[in-house]
Amino acid sequence: MVIFDLQCEGLHVFEGWFSSPDDLKAQLEKGMVICPICDDKNVHKIPTASKLVRSSPSEELKAGASTALLYKHQQDFLRKVHTHIEKNYEDVGTKFADQALKMHQGEMEQKGIRGSATKDQVHELNKAGVEAVSIPKKPPTKNQIN
Numbered sequence: 754m755v756i757f758d759l760q761c762e763g764l765h766v767f768e769g770w771f772s773s774p775d776d777l778k779a780q781l782e783k784g785m786v787i788c789p790i791c792d793d794k795n796v797h798k799i800p801t802a803s804k805l806v807r808s809s810p811s812e813e814l815k816a817g818a819s820t821a822l823l824y825k826h827q828q829d830f831l832r833k834v835h836t837h838i839e840k841n842y843e844d845v846g847t848k849f850a851d852q853a854l855k856m857h858q859g860e861m862e863q864k865g866i867r868g869s870a871t872k873d874q875v876h877e878l879n880k881a882g883v884e885a886v887s888i889p890k891k892p893p894t895k896n897q898i899n
């Protein structure tokens with residue numbers, strides 16, 4: 754069996770099970786595939802998520818496209834980002850928004866800082882033209898889990 758993601762003219766997305774890609778083609782041509790939500794017969798195949806992952810340039814993902822692997826990849830990347838930030842940016846804690854704004858306005862020497870800010874503070878900074886990005890929390894390393 755092969756599972757395909759299908760979409761009707763009404764943009765409903767659903768899964769269809771077929772014995773082969775040719776079977777899908779034949780059934781689509783005969784109008785035998787019908788949207789389960791609105792009974793529309795104008796259905797076409799859409800690219801599936803797994804195919805999009807497989808077309809990634811990363812060799813590791815090509816070798817075994819799985820959600821678990823993709824997740825691990827993101828966690829590793831995030832750890833590297835955090836390591837870089839911890840090394841190169843000064844931790845100013847909750848004074849982050851205040852200092853970032855002062856630097857932007859030239860009241861303080863420019864430097865790389867990190868710290869915590871509320872969503873509203875980040876919004877205010879962005880409005881003032883300050884580049885501030887929030888980064889997801891550092892994922893725990895293996896021996897920190899539990």
Ligand SMILES: [Zn+2]
Binds near residue numbers: 762763765789
């Ligand atoms: Zn539909």
